[in-house]
Amino acid sequence: MKVDSTAKSLTISIISLLIFIGTWELVCSMGFIEPLFMPAPSKILTRAIKLIDNGQLVVHTLASTRRVMVGFIVSSMVAIPFGIFLGSSRFFMAVFDPLISLLRPLPSMSWIPLSLLWLGITETQKYSIVFMGSFAPSLLYIIEATKGIDPLLIRAARNLGASKLDVMREVILPGALPQIIAGLKVMLGIAWTCIISAELVAAREGLGFMIMNGKEYFQTDTVLLGMVMISITVMIIDVVFRKFERRLLPWTR
Amino acid sequence: MDAVANGHKISIQGVTKTFSGKRGTVTALKDLSLDVEDGEFLVIVGASGCGKTTLLNLVAGFDAPTDGKILLDGQAVTGITPECGMIFQQYALFPWKTVQENVEFGMKMKRMPKTERLERAARFIDIVGLKGFEKNYPHHLSGGMKQRVSIARSLANNPKVMLLDEPFAALDAMTRQVLQEQLVRIYEKHRKTIIFITHSIDEALLLSSRILVMTARPGRIAQEIVNDLPHPRNADVQLSSRYMELKRTIWDSVQSEVMKSMEVETG
Numbered sequence: 001m002k003v004d005s006t007a008k009s010l011t012i013s014i015i016s017l018l019i020f021i022g023t024w025e026l027v028c029s030m031g032f033i034e035p036l037f038m039p040a041p042s043k044i045l046t047r048a049i050k051l052i053d054n055g056q057l058v059v060h061t062l063a064s065t066r067r068v069m070v071g072f073i074v075s076s077m078v079a080i081p082f083g084i085f086l087g088s089s090r091f092f093m094a095v096f097d098p099l100i101s102l103l104r105p106l107p108s109m110s111w112i113p114l115s116l117l118w119l120g121i122t123e124t125q126k127y128s129i130v131f132m133g134s135f136a137p138s139l140l141y142i143i144e145a146t147k148g149i150d151p152l153l154i155r156a157a158r159n160l161g162a163s164k165l166d167v168m169r170e171v172i173l174p175g176a177l178p179q180i181i182a183g184l185k186v187m188l189g190i191a192w193t194c195i196i197s198a199e200l201v202a203a204r205e206g207l208g209f210m211i212m213n214g215k216e217y218f219q220t221d222t223v224l225l226g227m228v229m230i231s232i233t234v235m236i237i238d239v240v241f242r243k244f245e246r247r248l249l250p251w252t253r
Numbered sequence: 254m255d256a257v258a259n260g261h262k263i264s265i266q267g268v269t270k271t272f273s274g275k276r277g278t279v280t281a282l283k284d285l286s287l288d289v290e291d292g293e294f295l296v297i298v299g300a301s302g303c304g305k306t307t308l309l310n311l312v313a314g315f316d317a318p319t320d321g322k323i324l325l326d327g328q329a330v331t332g333i334t335p336e337c338g339m340i341f342q343q344y345a346l347f348p349w350k351t352v353q354e355n356v357e358f359g360m361k362m363k364r365m366p367k368t369e370r371l372e373r374a375a376r377f378i379d380i381v382g383l384k385g386f387e388k389n390y391p392h393h394l395s396g397g398m399k400q401r402v403s404i405a406r407s408l409a410n411n412p413k414v415m416l417l418d419e420p421f422a423a424l425d426a427m428t429r430q431v432l433q434e435q436l437v438r439i440y441e442k443h444r445k446t447i448i449f450i451t452h453s454i455d456e457a458l459l460l461s462s463r464i465l466v467m468t469a470r471p472g473r474i475a476q477e478i479v480n481d482l483p484h485p486r487n488a489d490v491q492l493s494s495r496y497m498e499l500k501r502t503i504w505d506s507v508q509s510e511v512m513k514s515m516e517v518e519t520g
Binding site for chain 2: 150152153155156157158159160161162163166170171174175177249250251
């Protein structure tokens with residue numbers, strides 16, 4: 001029954017997608033819309049094949065993916081231990097709270113000028129944008145997650161001889177992990193926003209650069225292709241992330 | 254190890270505990286003194302809110318008394334101590350650890366070598382009758398099984414004293430009976446000093462070597478009964494006149510305390 005209804009939903013979704021693309025194609029081919037404003041899906045496909053042939057599409061997609069992953073992983077690796085530490089210490093939370101409160105409302109875009117001044121149009125500058133855009137919100141997610149731990153479990157661990165450090169590693173980290181991962185999934189989306197905006201402003205490769213470059217040459221199909229590629233890449237990474245999540249949380253199965 | 258000043262395993266001396274909150278100060282325990290001997294199975298009975306749990310929390314070092322002191326083997330309890338293994342009503346198992354890993358936890362914290370840990374954990378899992386469930390996660394287990402894991406986890410850590418805070422209150426009657434019998438067998442074999450809290454008079458009579466009835470808040474000791482019922486405390490014992498007599502005595506004492514606490518609440 002379950003399999004049947006899932007298959008049914010999937011069929012409906014595929015049909016709906018085909019109708020959407022079909023209508024789009026039809027409207028464009030009948031000349032209702034100026035191709036400069038909105039090219040037909042077939043035009044985007046032609047452009048995709050051309051860019052795959054000369055290797056450009058792969059280069060841009062990989063460049064953006066690499067930047068997101070490096071920035072995101074570094075940011076998570078700092079934010080997870082730091083967040084757990086802050087979440088379990090009232091004193092240090094009070095110390096860092098004003099700084100975090102100041103950083104949090106800053107959109108990643110606002111860091112772009114400063115990062116360009118400091119680091120130039122380099123890869124490090126791209127990583128730093130992803131880092132600055134995702135670090136403060138990740139940290140807040142993680143601090144919140146540590147607060148959701150059942151205090152009884154901390155008590156039980158202490159009663160069994162766990163030190164405060166043991167409690168962080170053995171109780172707070174695994175206990176908060178489901179919420180941490182849920183938070184990081186949202187953050188991964190934000191990391192993509194960061195990198196695309198950084199590439200739109202200043203870059204020599206990447207999907208953001210490809211979109212901006214397409215606009216410069218009035219290649220609307222390239223612009224749309226870039227946008228489609230962002231969607232597809234984020235979806236693929238999301239699937240990979242979900243596999244990874246199941247492996248990390250065997251007890252929730 | 255006979256540095257025991259007064260010879261008692263646990264000595265609670267003039268302990269008062271007050272909590273101050275937004276709605277004023279509550280005295281949970283007032284000038285409470287009691288001694289627990291080595292190898293004793295002490296059951297404390299009392300109506301809800303009489304400070305039983307507060308008392309256990311003080312013995313385990315989760316909380317410090319406002320006044321008075323608590324000695325374990327003659328040494329003052331100043332912080333959380335693994336020497337007093339606590340069993341919680343809500344089991345408090347780590348959901349992300351398997352049965353095996355839960356039981357190993359205390360030993361892992363002591364940095365005991367892995368092979369020794371595995372061997373000891375296997376032994377205590379067997380004692381509580383959970384052989385074959387080592388790889389299961391807690392959410393796959395029934396309430397009774399969870400509490401058995403919790404008991405194994407505590408025993409494997411080899412505490413001097415076991416503190417049980419209404420451990421079987423959330424279980425159905427049949428499971429409760431099985432676990433009570435299992436606990437008695439474990440007690441007879443390992444001779445740990447046990448402080449067990451309950452609001453069930455039958456449970457107190459079945460398990461204890463001594464029973465204390467606590468007064469309504471502020472908690473003090475209303476009555477002390479040495480439980481001289483013969484072992485094993487099977488159906489015959491439970492139908493004996495001595496059992497009925499003890500039950501009535503405790504019931505009278507508990508009832509008057511319940512009445513008093515209700516008057517306090519309504520008045």
